[in-house]
Amino acid sequence: MHSPRDGQGVAAAAAGVAHPALGVATPAAKTRRPISLWLVFCALSSLLLLFMIIAPLIVCLWGSFTTLKVMGAGSERGAGWEQVTTSRDEEKAESQSAAASVDLGVFAKGARNIAGSVTTFWYQYVWEVYGGTLHLSLMLAVISICICIVLGVLGGYALVRYTFFGKNLIEEMILLPLSLPGIAVAVALIETYGVLRGSWVIILFGHLLYTLPFMMQSVTNTLRSFDFVTLEQAASSMGAGPWQRLRYILLPNLKHAIIVGSLLVFAISLGEFNASFLLNTPFNQTFPAALYDSYTNDSFQVSSAATCIFMFIVIPALMAMQLIGGKEMRDIGGA
Amino acid sequence: MKRAKTISRLVLGMLLAFGFADVQAQEWKEKGEWLKKLEAAKKAEGNRMIQYDAQPNYANWGGVTLFFKKTYGIDIPPDMKGSSATMAALVKERSSTVADVAYYNSVIAAQAAAKGVHQAYKPMGWDKIPADNKDPDGKWFSVHQGVIAFIVNTDALKKKNLAVPQCWADLLKPEYKGLVAYDDPTVHGTAWESIFAANIALGGSTKDVKPGVEYLKKLDANILRYSRDTSYNPSLRGEIGIWLNADGNGYKMKHEDGGPIEVVIPCEGTIGTPLGMGLVTWAKRPLLAKAYLDWLFSPEAQGIWADSFWQPIISEYATESAKKKMKPLHGSYDKVKSVSILEKQDIIDPYKQAWLKEIKRN
Amino acid sequence: MMRHWLGALYIMPLTVFFVAVMVYPFFNMVFQGFIPSQAMLEAGSAMSTADGEYIVTWDELTLANYLSVFTDDHIRSGLTLSLAISVIVSFVSIFLCIGPAWLLVRKEFPGKRMFRAILTVPMAFSGIIIGFLAVIMIGRIGAIPLITDWLFGIPVAEALAYSLTGLGIAYIWFQIPRATLNLESAIRKFDWDLESAARSLGASPFQTVRYVLLPLLTPAIVSTMAVTFAVSMGSFGVALLLLKKATVLPLEIYTQMYSTLAFELSAALSVQLAVVTVGVNYFLRRYGERHYAFAS
Numbered sequence: 001m002h003s004p005r006d007g008q009g010v011a012a013a014a015a016g017v018a019h020p021a022l023g024v025a026t027p028a029a030k031t032r033r034p035i036s037l038w039l040v041f042c043a044l045s046s047l048l049l050l051f052m053i054i055a056p057l058i059v060c061l062w063g064s065f066t067t068l069k070v071m072g073a074g075s076e077r078g079a080g081w082e083q084v085t086t087s088r089d090e091e092k093a094e095s096q097s098a099a100a101s102v103d104l105g106v107f108a109k110g111a112r113n114i115a116g117s118v119t120t121f122w123y124q125y126v127w128e129v130y131g132g133t134l135h136l137s138l139m140l141a142v143i144s145i146c147i148c149i150v151l152g153v154l155g156g157y158a159l160v161r162y163t164f165f166g167k168n169l170i171e172e173m174i175l176l177p178l179s180l181p182g183i184a185v186a187v188a189l190i191e192t193y194g195v196l197r198g199s200w201v202i203i204l205f206g207h208l209l210y211t212l213p214f215m216m217q218s219v220t221n222t223l224r225s226f227d228f229v230t231l232e233q234a235a236s237s238m239g240a241g242p243w244q245r246l247r248y249i250l251l252p253n254l255k256h257a258i259i260v261g262s263l264l265v266f267a268i269s270l271g272e273f274n275a276s277f278l279l280n281t282p283f284n285q286t287f288p289a290a291l292y293d294s295y296t297n298d299s300f301q302v303s304s305a306a307t308c309i310f311m312f313i314v315i316p317a318l319m320a321m322q323l324i325g326g327k328e329m330r331d332i333g334g335a
Numbered sequence: 336m337k338r339a340k341t342i343s344r345l346v347l348g349m350l351l352a353f354g355f356a357d358v359q360a361q362e363w364k365e366k367g368e369w370l371k372k373l374e375a376a377k378k379a380e381g382n383r384m385i386q387y388d389a390q391p392n393y394a395n396w397g398g399v400t401l402f403f404k405k406t407y408g409i410d411i412p413p414d415m416k417g418s419s420a421t422m423a424a425l426v427k428e429r430s431s432t433v434a435d436v437a438y439y440n441s442v443i444a445a446q447a448a449a450k451g452v453h454q455a456y457k458p459m460g461w462d463k464i465p466a467d468n469k470d471p472d473g474k475w476f477s478v479h480q481g482v483i484a485f486i487v488n489t490d491a492l493k494k495k496n497l498a499v500p501q502c503w504a505d506l507l508k509p510e511y512k513g514l515v516a517y518d519d520p521t522v523h524g525t526a527w528e529s530i531f532a533a534n535i536a537l538g539g540s541t542k543d544v545k546p547g548v549e550y551l552k553k554l555d556a557n558i559l560r561y562s563r564d565t566s567y568n569p570s571l572r573g574e575i576g577i578w579l580n581a582d583g584n585g586y587k588m589k590h591e592d593g594g595p596i597e598v599v600i601p602c603e604g605t606i607g608t609p610l611g612m613g614l615v616t617w618a619k620r621p622l623l624a625k626a627y628l629d630w631l632f633s634p635e636a637q638g639i640w641a642d643s644f645w646q647p648i649i650s651e652y653a654t655e656s657a658k659k660k661m662k663p664l665h666g667s668y669d670k671v672k673s674v675s676i677l678e679k680q681d682i683i684d685p686y687k688q689a690w691l692k693e694i695k696r697n
Numbered sequence: 698m699m700r701h702w703l704g705a706l707y708i709m710p711l712t713v714f715f716v717a718v719m720v721y722p723f724f725n726m727v728f729q730g731f732i733p734s735q736a737m738l739e740a741g742s743a744m745s746t747a748d749g750e751y752i753v754t755w756d757e758l759t760l761a762n763y764l765s766v767f768t769d770d771h772i773r774s775g776l777t778l779s780l781a782i783s784v785i786v787s788f789v790s791i792f793l794c795i796g797p798a799w800l801l802v803r804k805e806f807p808g809k810r811m812f813r814a815i816l817t818v819p820m821a822f823s824g825i826i827i828g829f830l831a832v833i834m835i836g837r838i839g840a841i842p843l844i845t846d847w848l849f850g851i852p853v854a855e856a857l858a859y860s861l862t863g864l865g866i867a868y869i870w871f872q873i874p875r876a877t878l879n880l881e882s883a884i885r886k887f888d889w890d891l892e893s894a895a896r897s898l899g900a901s902p903f904q905t906v907r908y909v910l911l912p913l914l915t916p917a918i919v920s921t922m923a924v925t926f927a928v929s930m931g932s933f934g935v936a937l938l939l940l941k942k943a944t945v946l947p948l949e950i951y952t953q954m955y956s957t958l959a960f961e962l963s964a965a966l967s968v969q970l971a972v973v974t975v976g977v978n979y980f981l982r983r984y985g986e987r988h989y990a991f992a993s
Contacts, residue, residue: 042796056830072572073594155711162704179978181931184967188722273823282412296564314821322814696771
């Protein structure tokens, strides 16, 4: 495939280092060769993964602005009743003009009639058709964050600071959702709280179940990373009350963990599909479920635009988390 | 839109001037009365309701519900269940259901009615519905019908230098491998009708599904997917080359969406597929639901279906201009064999089971 | 650390929430799984009320739903495929992600944070989005076949999305961040001196890999597999969009719930899916932890 020289070049380009691997003092070519092979492997797999992630997103982004039909035509929802609104009612002009003067919004402008090769029309379309579901998803994400902060800080504090009966069990239980299939949770919730079906509360339950463990991990990791218990006991022995300890010790130390945890909760809640798909009803649809609707109902372009809107919201959150999150992020990637 | 309107006005004007006007404006005599009913319902129950199985791209429900929303202010969100899934959901959810009305293949609508998930209601215009397309008590009624056909994306076939198939037998040719699709018949009523059409066309009957099963087994090699969702868009995009579905969907793709689509009535014959509805027993918004069902049988709604290439169940609302556009590339509507809803009812479950056993799970 | 009633008090809301939303519904579901499904009831002689609802008595409870994973070939094939694809995808994604993870721990390079951030992107993407991306990339008229057809006249990867390979690629896609982040945190805990020591003592590269690196990496791989396996087992959005006849267990649960009337069967299958997934995850996690303690 590649000669070692080439390989080193690729690896160095990808890794941005011109020097041999750290920690190995011997400069002999004999020991450097396997390292460069290893670097080649690392670099190639990194490039492959980058391509795998970025390429579909680029296609999606292109699709959300184009009017070209390379990937095929799309359907028009408001079709089929031009004759009802014009011919039928036109004849009776004034008396029944209500139907003829209907404001059709995005549906009025048929996708076929868009001029030019670049358009933002698909975004307008998504906004009008699926805007409500985005609203619900954002609302659920914000409520999830609030509840996660309260329950997570309280619970994380209790787990780090105190011992009590059943502590290990509770710790296991909190991590359980990370390996619990979403569809199983949805079936269980529907079986048990069928009465709540049709309200968004039951969807919120599902979201909380999958976001709480991340917030908990973020909080407990931080509290365990320094001698929080001693610090707090010292404060306590110097006469600081619970409120003061919360205000001046716990929260300042947790600020970072809470921000990182909230961003993660936000991203996961917004993207949750496995559990909430079965919990959805037509009135209460989350955005990922709307995406599914869009994939089955709309053109490639509209689906792309919907996906892009999702990406525009979630990717900055993930990026921000990477940029501000240090230690917390490393240990959060699942259980 | 503006331009389109002007043009259609011009065309209409010309037609009128030359005396060719066959677009008969149907008078909706009861409209005033109905509007009062609707207002009362809106006051009592708000401005949105739920129809199970309202797929925007099936039978132009997108257009119908959009018209209803924009004109009368009642929002009916899309719902992607499919006929069988709708019945399953209603049977399971019973009084906790959120649905007010449900839409299915008429055969399944009748089945659902027998399972007690519908209440009797006779919408306005009841007498105009043909007797074999309604339950005498009003537990279910057909709203429109289509004909099972091949919906062919000619671009997808052209890429492979393939001809448009004309017969059921053509679909078995190995060159169509990965190009043919029909949806999961245990989810979608129309998909069930599609495989039943094959059975009838190839010599089967309402008592004997063996020819159908044998055919589908062979066809399996050429099938891309048995989709749980409607394949309307994949087929319009060309992801699917030949989709077995109702003709109306194909004509809408061709004439409204501007897709490279042709509709083929297979040479061995096919069957019609009526679609029906019912008022859900546990409807939370019964007044709105009744007003909506009334409207669906009005010249307006029936006319929308006629204009989007579905045969309105009240045939007098059909329009000549739409009929003129409903020209299959191959085959003719004389090949449509008639099988009554009643006859289909006995065979639907066994045939579904046979399909599951012999094709899907094999 | 101290024992105090306050601790129990603070943990109470969390416990109540988990019991109400997870533990109780789960046991309820276990019980539902014993109830004969609607189809069985209609076939049998169970009592039905005037409303058409069935009354199930204690002695009518059945194991049939739970046993169907053994008796029904299709469901069994779903479980088999779920397990197979989860294991294979776990191995492949670990193979692909170990390189980037190693780079993130051991190398400094410009754009490192960006690189890491990009690898995290699939984290929030649900299976359904990934299924869509798979269709537009490697579907019958996906971007890759279209572009290669245009460039070289041969459509590469045409309709790959609908094959099991395509399904695997889609699964790997959402494992990238999970595998990378877990491997990264595991590799960070390594004692790298061991490796350089082995090398300076004259061990050949092969020996270093075989006797030093591999044993060191095993716990990292195992604990990463714990996560990737669980996520693959639970995913159904991808399968929903891509599979033809094959099925995975979560998809089968969905099918049983919505296309047939067998809600109780789907409850039983959900219990089994949850038990298998959580069990394997727990076992792997424990195994990884034990070996960490040993390695460091």
